[in-house]
Amino acid sequence: MLPRLGAADEHQEIREAVRSLCRAFPDEYFRQIDEQRAYPQAFVDALMAGGWLSAMIPEEYGGTGLGLTAASVIMEEINRSGANSAAVHGQMYNMGTLLRNGSRAQKERYLPEIAAGRLRIQSMAVTEPTSGTDTTQIRTSAVKKDGRYVVNGQKVWTSRVRHSDLMVLLARTTPLRELARKSDGMSVFIVDLRQAVGKGLTVRPIANMVNHETNELFFDNLEIPQENLIGEEGKGFRYLLDGLNAERTLIAAECIGDGYWFIERARRYASERIVFDRPIGQNQGVQFPIAEAYIELEAANLMRFQACALFDAEQPCGAQANMAKYLAAKASWEAANVCLQTHGGFGFATEYDIERKFRETRLYQVAPISTNLIFSYVAEHLLGLPRSF
Ligand SMILES: Cc1cc2nc3c(=O)[nH]c(=O)nc-3n(C[C@H](O)[C@H](O)[C@H](O)COP(=O)(O)OP(=O)(O)OC[C@H]3O[C@@H](n4cnc5c(N)ncnc54)[C@H](O)[C@@H]3O)c2cc1C
Incomplete structure (x- = not known):
């Protein structure tokens, strides 16, 4: 332990x-x-x-x-x-x-x-094929008509739709060309998937590297009751931004969990595997990378707990949440690499579970926010460097 x-x-x-x-x-x-x-x-x-x-x-x-x-x-x-x-x-x-x-x-x-777990709200549909990371460019539209919103467009990488009852949807309620600020004009809705799928919403699973239930969504005149709009029309982008600190910090914690799992497995295997008549972990070439990964994980964990403490104290924590996500995703990925290397060929065998966790933890360099976008946040918002987009 x-x-x-x-x-x-x-x-x-x-x-x-x-x-x-x-x-x-x-x-x-x-x-x-x-x-x-x-x-x-x-x-x-x-x-x-x-x-x-x-x-x-x-x-x-x-x-x-x-x-x-x-x-x-x-x-x-x-x-x-x-x-x-x-x-x-x-x-x-x-x-x-x-x-x-x-x-x-x-x-x-x-x-x-x-x-109570009777209603699952596992899905959030933000990313679109053409907008990518630049959420201000989303095209999926929700047009108010006869007391309803009619949704048309496409989303990609919407996870867990097939195991959810509700989905949070970000859609454009004002065309981009009519806006002074590109972050305006988007709204958040609750979509009841039990009523929507097959009646204006088509779900197409995306086969992917990890066993992640994620999908393409096609909206074809999907009708949403007006009362499913959350908050004010046009403020959806800001509402979503407000939630990002919690999401990033939770993802950081998942990475920390992965990191401990990898280091524990590496430590155990390095102590037990005998080659050249001694445990491989007796070789500093094997033990130092495990120690290094552990140090980096512990350091990332401090930032994760700092972000948590500030959030729970209702203090600003954008910087800490972003940095925790970056550090933890990096530390878990490095621990994954070290663990695989420590296991040699057996790291590739499915029955050791290393390759599965290795694939799973890799995702966090890309989603829900990619490493570059965290660098961009830190460069511009913390260090005051010129905006690049
Ligand atoms: C398994 C999985 C599950 C997901 N689940 C969800 C979900 O449930 N809901 C949802 O809405 N989305 C989800 N996503 C989408 C995820 O949030 C995006 O993939 C991610 O935000 C990156 O967007 P993109 O793939 O379009 O990459 P792009 O925006 O096309 O970017 C590609 C690469 O270019 C880099 N890049 C882009 N612009 C810049 C720039 N200005 N400066 C520097 N680098 C830049 C990015 O960092 C990235 O590395 C999921 C993705 C995956 C893979």
């Missing part, structure tokens, strides 16, 4: 409880799910039933109201157990826009059901 440093011990009870739940879903379970390109339904059901994904929902709406630090510990422990939070993290944070910007009636209608 790796030493546990710093603030993490405050959450020992949560850690123990999540670990205990995860023990019922060992490596073989996730290996099989990965091989079959299936969805870990039983695992997700267990997390929902235990209320673990309602940590960000206040108690008045039926959640546990534990806050971001605790939520991040839950995500970390899931990944640290060998599982992948990507199957569930939408349920933890996609309701944020509703909570911050929704009406009282919307919150009362949805949040208790989400907290």
Whole structure:
């Protein structure tokens, strides 16, 4: 067992409880799910039933109201157990826009059901094929007509749609050419997937490197009731930005969990594998990279807890959240590399699970925000360098 440093011990009870739940879903379970390109339904059901994904929902709406630090510990422990939070993290944070910007009636209608796990809000549709990272260029439109919004357009990489009841949708309600500011004119909606799929919304799965349930979406005159607009029309982009700090910090925690998993596996294998009549970990050429990856992971973890603490204290935390995501994604990827290298050829064998986790943790260099865009944020917003776009 790796030493546990710093603030993490405050959450020992949560850690123990999540670990205990995860023990019922060992490596073989996730290996099989990965091989079959299936969805870990039983695992997700267990997390929902235990209320673990309602940590960000206040108690008045039926959640546990534990806050971001605790939520991040839950995500970390899931990944640290060998599982992948990507199957569930939408349920933890996609309701944020509703909570911050929704009406009282919307919150009362949805949040208790989400907290109880009876309503899944796993999906958020922002990215489009032609806009990519530049969200201000999205083209999917929602036009108000006879008390409804009619949606047309296309999204890409919308995850977990096939395992969700609700989806948060960002769509253009004012054409770009009519706007003074390109970040205006977009609005956020709740789409009830149970009514939408097949009736204006077509879902096409994207085969991908990880076992990630992600899709292309095609909107063809999909009708959404007007009451499903969240907050004010035209302010959707800003509403989404407000939620990014929580999302980035939670993703950082998932990476930290992955990193500990890789380092623990590397440490164990390096101690047990005998070549040249001694454990491979006795060679400094093997042990130093593991130590280095561990140091970098611990450093990233400090930034993650700093971002969490500021967020929970309702202080600005954009810089820390972005830097935590960058550092943790980098540290987990380096730990993955070291772990694979330590295992030699066996790192490539499916039964060791290293190659699966290696693929899974690689995603976080790209999504939900790519490394370059974090550099851009830090360069322009923290260091005051000229804007590049
Ligand atoms: C498995 C998976 C799941 C996803 N799930 C979701 C989801 O549920 N909902 C959703 O809305 N989206 C989702 N995404 C989309 C994800 O957020 C985007 O892939 C990501 O934001 C990058 O956008 P892009 O792929 O269009 O890359 P592009 O914008 O085309 O960028 C390509 C590369 O160029 C770089 N680049 C672009 N512009 C600049 C610049 N100005 N300066 C420097 N570098 C630049 C980027 O950093 C990137 O490395 C998912 C993606 C994946 C792969």
